[in-house]
């Protein structure tokens with residue numbers, strides 16, 4: 001798959017001077033066209049910050065970030081508008097990400113009109129978008145508060161798809177949903193990718209979730225990518241001590257497998273700074 005997004009030695013720092021906190025410490029990842037890169041790691045490791053950098057929402061302090069062959073840290077106004085169309089986002093919380101005072105029709109029409117479509121021309125696109133995410137057409141004149149979490153996330157996905165993006169940053173998009181709804185929404189992501197060819201940067205703290213949707217997985221720890229590879233390889237046979245810990249801590253449905261992981265978790269040596277440095281995560 002040809003590369004759509006390439007980050008090389010990417011650095012992002014929050015704050016300045018004595019308060020400076022380097023959160024991305026030289027991150028390199030690639031995402032191919034139509035590919036899903038799962039980004040996994042514990043809270044505070046820098047996953048959202050990488051997503052925000054890809055969306056152009058935080059300044060990049062070093063390294064390069066290329067999207068569709070263009071250096072996105074040096075785009076002019078027209079290039080930034082194109083990027084705002086080509087890269088979309090789906091957030092974790094479907095309860096706050098949809099404007100409660102707008103109907104679903106207005107929520108889906110807004111991005112189309114913002115990119116120059118006439119309101120009456122947008123109507124058929126909006127109906128098709130709702131259909132794509134398996135929501136009934138009578139949802140159009142209702143408000144987001146009238147829907148369940150899973151339905152709201154479907155609406156948020158429809159909004160992200162409105163401009164036919166090349167990449168969607170999915171930031172913990174199923175963590176607020178119950179388990180059976182999670183699975184349905186994950187399957188919707190997969191189905192939409194097969195239909196549209198969109199690529200995903202799929203951020204989650206949950207190895208089972210990224211295993212389900214990703215072609216490849218990158219593991220982030222303290223602002224570094226410590227392991228990357230095919231999804232099944234990284235999630236079933238982790239090599240880095242930090243990924244081994246994530247694997248052993250991951251909840252799985254099968255009680256025997258859960259007991260196996262508990263035993264592995266108890267047998268793992270402490271993950272001190274020396275062990276991490278040896279494994280390349282300083």
Ligand SMILES: Nc1ncnc2c1ncn2[C@@H]1O[C@H](COP(=O)(O)OP(=O)(O)OP(=O)(O)O)[C@@H](O)[C@H]1O
Pocket residue numbers: 014015021023041042043044045046047048049050205
């Ligand atoms: N706007 C900000 N200003 C200052 N520090 C920030 C800001 N956003 C995040 N941070 C810090 O950067 C670090 C990485 O945060 P980030 O949200 O990228 O991690 P994460 O892996 O996505 O975590 P989570 O899963 O909890 O969202 C954290 O220490 C966080 O406190």
